Amino acid sequence: MFLKKLSRGYLVGKDPGAPLFYREEGNKKFQEKDYMGATVLYTKGVSHSRPNTDDISLCYANRSAALFRLGQYETCLKDITRAQMHGYPERLQLKMMLRKAECLVTLGKLQEASQIISDLESHFTDRQTVAASQFQILQSTLCRLKRKVQEKDNPTETFPAALTTGFEDMNLREENEQISCASSSVTLCTNPLKGRSLIATKDILPGELLVREEAFVSVLNPGETPPRHDGLESKWDTRVTNGDLYCHRCLKHTVAMVPCDGCSYAKYCSQECVQQAWDLYHSAECSLGGLLLTLGVFCHTALRATLLARCEDVGNVTRKLCGEISNRDICLPKSKNQVQTVSHDLGGESEKNSKTDEPPVSGCDINGKYESNYNAVLHLLPHTRNHSPEHKFLCALSVAALCRQLEAAGLQTLTTNLKSSQPKAAVVPAMCQELHIWGVAMLRHMLQLQCNAQAITTIQQTGSKENIVTDSTQVRLATGLFPVVSLLNHSCSPNTSVSFVSTVATVRASQQIGKGQEILHCYGPHESRMGVAERQQKLRSQYFFDCDCLACQNGKRRAAAGPRWEAFCCHRCGELMQGDDVLNCGSASCTESASRDRLVSRLQDLQQRVGKAQKLLRNGKLTERAIQLLSGCQRDAESFLSAEHSLVGEIEDALAQAYAALGDWHKSAAHLQKSLRVVEVRHGPASVEMGHELFKLAQIFFNGFAIPEALNTIQKAEKVLLVHYGRGNDELQELQKMKSCLLDLPPVPEGPAV
Numbered sequence: 001m002f003l004k005k006l007s008r009g010y011l012v013g014k015d016p017g018a019p020l021f022y023r024e025e026g027n028k029k030f031q032e033k034d035y036m037g038a039t040v041l042y043t044k045g046v047s048h049s050r051p052n053t054d055d056i057s058l059c060y061a062n063r064s065a066a067l068f069r070l071g072q073y074e075t076c077l078k079d080i081t082r083a084q085m086h087g088y089p090e091r092l093q094l095k096m097m098l099r100k101a102e103c104l105v106t107l108g109k110l111q112e113a114s115q116i117i118s119d120l121e122s123h124f125t126d127r128q129t130v131a132a133s134q135f136q137i138l139q140s141t142l143c144r145l146k147r148k149v150q151e152k153d154n155p156t157e158t159f160p161a162a163l164t165t166g167f168e169d170m171n172l173r174e175e176n177e178q179i180s181c182a183s184s185s186v187t188l189c190t191n192p193l194k195g196r197s198l199i200a201t202k203d204i205l206p207g208e209l210l211v212r213e214e215a216f217v218s219v220l221n222p223g224e225t226p227p228r229h230d231g232l233e234s235k236w237d238t239r240v241t242n243g244d245l246y247c248h249r250c251l252k253h254t255v256a257m258v259p260c261d262g263c264s265y266a267k268y269c270s271q272e273c274v275q276q277a278w279d280l281y282h283s284a285e286c287s288l289g290g291l292l293l294t295l296g297v298f299c300h301t302a303l304r305a306t307l308l309a310r311c312e313d314v315g316n317v318t319r320k321l322c323g324e325i326s327n328r329d330i331c332l333p334k335s336k337n338q339v340q341t342v343s344h345d346l347g348g349e350s351e352k353n354s355k356t357d358e359p360p361v362s363g364c365d366i367n368g369k370y371e372s373n374y375n376a377v378l379h380l381l382p383h384t385r386n387h388s389p390e391h392k393f394l395c396a397l398s399v400a401a402l403c404r405q406l407e408a409a410g411l412q413t414l415t416t417n418l419k420s421s422q423p424k425a426a427v428v429p430a431m432c433q434e435l436h437i438w439g440v441a442m443l444r445h446m447l448q449l450q451c452n453a454q455a456i457t458t459i460q461q462t463g464s465k466e467n468i469v470t471d472s473t474q475v476r477l478a479t480g481l482f483p484v485v486s487l488l489n490h491s492c493s494p495n496t497s498v499s500f501v502s503t504v505a506t507v508r509a510s511q512q513i514g515k516g517q518e519i520l521h522c523y524g525p526h527e528s529r530m531g532v533a534e535r536q537q538k539l540r541s542q543y544f545f546d547c548d549c550l551a552c553q554n555g556k557r558r559a560a561a562g563p564r565w566e567a568f569c570c571h572r573c574g575e576l577m578q579g580d581d582v583l584n585c586g587s588a589s590c591t592e593s594a595s596r597d598r599l600v601s602r603l604q605d606l607q608q609r610v611g612k613a614q615k616l617l618r619n620g621k622l623t624e625r626a627i628q629l630l631s632g633c634q635r636d637a638e639s640f641l642s643a644e645h646s647l648v649g650e651i652e653d654a655l656a657q658a659y660a661a662l663g664d665w666h667k668s669a670a671h672l673q674k675s676l677r678v679v680e681v682r683h684g685p686a687s688v689e690m691g692h693e694l695f696k697l698a699q700i701f702f703n704g705f706a707i708p709e710a711l712n713t714i715q716k717a718e719k720v721l722l723v724h725y726g727r728g729n730d731e732l733q734e735l736q737k738m739k740s741c742l743l744d745l746p747p748v749p750e751g752p753a754v
């Protein structure tokens with residue numbers, strides 16, 4: 001689990017030769033007009049280049065050309081500046097400056113554009129440095145740009161106000177005095193059986209914002225590496241992972257990364273994130289890159305949490321840590337006395353204070369306030385007794401490996417980059433000798449993570465660019481610790497919905513919650529995704545408790561039937577089949593029966609065929625063939641699966657996608673509506689899954705100019721998505737734009753489009 005094979009290409013340090021390789025690969029992609037692919041390859045080139053070399057400036061300049069083709073003008077401008085900063089060769093400047101002018105014109109920055117155009121003109125007349133043929137092209141480009149500037153130089157429209165006010169409800173209405181980052185509609189309680197919990201202090205409406213918390217620590221998941229399709233074992237890896245697309249600090253999606261100067265792994269969205277990450281933790285992590293990748297994301301998170309702890313009141317934290325340690329069964333290699341000396345040395349309040357005035361709830365400070373800080377992280381339960389000895393051994397081994405490496409890298413990294421404003425600077429040298437304390441802290445975090453790690457997810461669009469309707473899937477982007485979100489207990493049928501923007505988690509009520517009811521959140525095993533037995537098993541093995549939520553109580557009572565989205569139906573009369581190894585038709589007048597094994601193998605065969613058709617769709621070429629395949633699958637499914645079976649929904653969804661690709665919006669909408677019915681039965685009409693499906697349907701109606709249907713669907717989608725995401729959400733803004741576009745249309749449309 002911890003010993004993954006290191007993937008090539010993520011080398012610590014820079015590798016000469018790699019920049020050229022990636023630049024050439026990028027140029028190939030550029031010629032194939034795969035500008036996104038080219039962008040990623042140039043980024044890899046940048047990652048492997050040393051600062052202030054031709055290599056790095058050429059990679060940035062080439063990437064700016066790809067970004068230009070992608071219409072990312074702001075980012076293109078940033079890359080041009082970066083190329084110049086690293087000393088872009090004078091002889092190549094012309095082309096890049098023209099690109100810069102073109103960007104500025106498109107963005108409406110006319111004054112800057114005019115300045116560059118006149119600079120370029122004088123440059124030509126001064127020196128005849130360019131060949132005659134090139135000179136002509138440049139001249140005509142300049143003329144075209146000047147014309148554009150003149151055309152654009154009229155009063156510009158004002159930016160629609162609606163778009164800029166999207167974030168107004170992103171803040172909590174009233175912050176809770178007892179719990180930071182939470183709304184005043186909840187309170188923190190403890191209960192001997194369930195531990196800590198959040199309870200509603202008043203009636204809460206669906207969509208109300210309950211918690212909005214920035215991760216205390218988060219680490220980007222390197223992500224699954226897609227299989228090589230070139231079949232060649234080359235020295236450098238050209239495959240794209242999440243690590244190439246999302247900022248390693250703020251998790252923002254970007255196609256134009258700025259890598260760390262010291263390693264080829266860490267990449268960021270901006271220079272600001274490079275600097276912040278360096279100050280907070282990367283200065284210590286930079287030389288450990290390869291080891292951290294091998295040890296895995298939990299180990300990385302544990303290390304980063306302790307590195308971030310340095311930014312808080314170090315004395316206070318160390319004292320608590322020592323107190324923690326002496327209370328727990330984790331023992332320090334040295335004597336207990338020394339720990340006390342340490343805590344004594346660190347000064348602060350007297351010992352009796354912390355013993356007599358125990359805070360009322362664990363993780364709170366002396367005043368009973370619970371904050372999203374390292375103290376709260378430290379109090380998350382490690383469940384030391386529940387983990388298997390093998391797991392504990394592996395965790396200890398990983399932490400020991402890290403500590404050795406830290407020691408070898410020179411311990412000053414742990415301490416030198418602290419904010420110098422820290423008043424307790426005198427404490428630091430003592431800490432430096434106490435690496436074992438931080439080792440113990442790391443081990444504690446490793447053990448905590450199994451139950452407390454929160455997956456930071458995002459919706460990723462997949463599918464070919466030619467397809468207008470893309471498929472969205474939820475991907476795990478990073479692993480983080482959120483002390484306040486961690487206060488929520490689990491239910492397989494929760495009353496809240498969690499979403500993420502950057503590293504900020506937002507918890508909203510997904511249904512009405514009465515005063516006095518507990519605020520519940522799902523740790524993963526949701527009743528719409530797993531049967532009751534599977535959920536119970538998962539929660540017991542990972543989180544060490546037996547779930548007794550309402551969904552589980554109900555589920556146990558009618559466990560025999562199984563969920564409708566997994567049910568088989570009788571091929572004669574269409575009734576649901578029931579039973580274990582042999583299934584019988586549910587209708588009293590029908591005697592049909594079938595063995596489960598046979599039905600399951602038919603299902604697997606069908607799944608395989610659907611998968612094949614979906615692959616054709618993703619390629620975007622053989623759409624007709626995919627429709628043929630899917631229609632066959634649909635007929636087959638009808639003969640033995642319930643109408644609400646999830647595979648039936650998948651087939652309908654794929655058909656909708658295929659017809660949309662062909663521009664047959666009418667058929668596409670009909671199929672998508674069938675898929676929607678399956679989603680509704682499985683996830684509920686107000687679920688976030690339903691919101692995404694309604695959004696898709698609205699797009700289809702919109703493209704087909706089915707105005708009343710589109711407006712109706714937009715309204716439904718808005719209602720659902722608003723509850724889960726609040727106003728700032730991208731999809732909601734898109735829906736707004738579609739709506740205003742439809743309402744602006746002339747009253748009599750020319751009839752349905754193709």
Ligand SMILES: [Zn+2]
Nearest residue numbers: 247250269273
């Ligand atoms: Zn960033």
Ligand SMILES: [Zn+2]
Nearest residue numbers: 260262263286
């Ligand atoms: Zn680095």
Ligand SMILES: [Zn+2]
Nearest residue numbers: 492547549552
């Ligand atoms: Zn449950």
Ligand SMILES: [Zn+2]
Nearest residue numbers: 570573585590
């Ligand atoms: Zn039957």
